[in-house]
Amino acid sequence: MPITPDAIDRQLLTALQKNGRTTVGELAELVSLSQSPCWRRVRQLEDSGIIAGYHARLDRKLLGYGVLGFVHLAMADHTLEKADAFEREVVALPQILSCHNLSGRFDYQLEVVARDLEAFAEFVRNNIRGLPGVREISTSFSLKEVKRSNEVPVK
CATH class of the missing domain: 1.10.10.10 (Winged helix-like DNA-binding domain superfamily/Winged helix DNA-binding domain)
Structure with a gap:
């Protein structure tokens, strides 16, 4: 509530x-x-729980993560067991900054950081492709980050 x-x-x-x-x-x-x-x-x-924690905001580029990509996934299997297994594995991968279960054409969107395009491609091939239930993968890259905020409007 x-x-x-x-x-x-x-x-x-x-x-x-x-x-x-x-x-x-x-x-x-x-x-x-x-x-x-x-x-x-x-x-x-x-x-x-309104204040869920305190965090340092890090600069990904200064830490060597030059690529920010988005991976859209369509799932082959929509059972609760597959979704739970998929989500557990996603949570365990530190390169994935966020994961959203979506409505529409794709079931999930992942926000992923990588050192470069080659590392991003390798991560998708070696980690994301093998996640439980994944049927289709579509990727896109951030060309320019216009806004990033973790601040929630306080009304």
Whole structure:
């Protein structure tokens, strides 16, 4: 069931999405609370699951991943067992940044990083082609990343 944050919670969430290292003192000042009640609010947001974690955002290019590709997959078998097996294996592959179960022509979309086109092709041939239930593969590449954000709008 969705949780409805109040105005102060929304300010805290917005600030923490922009910088997860913001101190409780800085947050308290931002929302005009003392540190203890501010800390309790942040803790409640964490305990409720609205704040699911804190992460460092890495630059894939500086780490040597020059290719960002999308792999669309059509499945031959739509049984729950095959889907579970497929999803377990996808989760275990660190080169796959995201996996979405889709409506429409394809069943899944994978977002994949690779060092170069050759490494991407090898990854598709050696890892993705053999995933449980895969019938058809279609790939495309990002020519330019216009926007990347993990920030969820806080209403």
